[in-house]
Amino acid sequence: MPQPAHLDPSAFEAAGGPVGVLLIHGFTGSAAETRPMGAYLAEQGLTVSCPLLPGHGTDPEDLTSIRRQAWIGEAESALHELQARCDTVFVGGLSLGSLLTLWLGANHPGIAGLIPMAPAISVQNRLMPATLLLRYLFKYNPLGPMGEDDLGDPQGVERVWCYDETPLWGASQVYLLQREVRQALSRIQQPILIFQGRRDMHLEPGAAQELYDSIASTDRTLVWMERSGHNLLIDGERQSVWTQSYEWMMARARGKST
Numbered sequence: 001m002p003q004p005a006h007l008d009p010s011a012f013e014a015a016g017g018p019v020g021v022l023l024i025h026g027f028t029g030s031a032a033e034t035r036p037m038g039a040y041l042a043e044q045g046l047t048v049s050c051p052l053l054p055g056h057g058t059d060p061e062d063l064t065s066i067r068r069q070a071w072i073g074e075a076e077s078a079l080h081e082l083q084a085r086c087d088t089v090f091v092g093g094l095s096l097g098s099l100l101t102l103w104l105g106a107n108h109p110g111i112a113g114l115i116p117m118a119p120a121i122s123v124q125n126r127l128m129p130a131t132l133l134l135r136y137l138f139k140y141n142p143l144g145p146m147g148e149d150d151l152g153d154p155q156g157v158e159r160v161w162c163y164d165e166t167p168l169w170g171a172s173q174v175y176l177l178q179r180e181v182r183q184a185l186s187r188i189q190q191p192i193l194i195f196q197g198r199r200d201m202h203l204e205p206g207a208a209q210e211l212y213d214s215i216a217s218t219d220r221t222l223v224w225m226e227r228s229g230h231n232l233l234i235d236g237e238r239q240s241v242w243t244q245s246y247e248w249m250m251a252r253a254r255g256k257s258t
Helices: 037-045 068-085 096-108 154-159 168-187 207-214 236-258
Strands: 013-015 019-024 045-050 087-096 113-117 192-197 222-225
Touching: 013 037, 019 037, 019 068, 019 096, 019 236, 037 045, 037 236, 045 068, 068 096, 068 168, 087 096, 087 236, 096 113, 096 168, 154 192, 168 207, 168 236, 192 207, 192 236, 207 222, 222 236
Parallel strands: 019 045, 019 087, 087 113, 113 192, 192 222
Antiparallel strands: 013 045
16 A cells, blocks of 8 residues: 655645535545545635544554544544534545544534545445454454555555555454444435445445435435546546535535525
């Protein structure tokens, strides 16, 4: 996995207007993948927060003892800070970030809308439940890190900062969070914009549709990115994800203010 020197994995914030957006990165990744979308939205006048989840952006060792509650706590803290500064707040996230987005939506109904990207509620890796045991046998995935083999744009690897190893303890926490989120889907009522790449080799092909069908939201939109893989924020159609998200948020922010 790459860690290009030109990328900054640290958290990113930008002050803007009364509409705020919280963007949450994926597992073993960093805020380097949410920063470009955040910078774009900041240019449009939004207040932006792209936190760095605990255990990320440093060393894989930091994900060998992490607990999902730490990720939830960081996401909630960032949400509360945005809500204190903005009249309207949206939340979006990629993969692990999508699980946290959905968790926040189920537990904080005041959020104006949700944008789960590559929603990790259903994954292809059948070994995920086994991480609860394997984490005591292996520190890191003996099969190697989760790759970016499904990218539609091969140059996307130059736009991601992530770990070279997949800590199995951390992976088990993703699985446990996934279980909690799946049980909470019926409580989600906010407007929701769901993205999944057609080339995604990490999620089940129907993951986005399953999410669409499982939530209570009446305002729900599912968008398939035809030439993108799992990491929609670094792939070739990323700018379309940004612009569609911005237009969707603005339409709902205007509706909320009327």
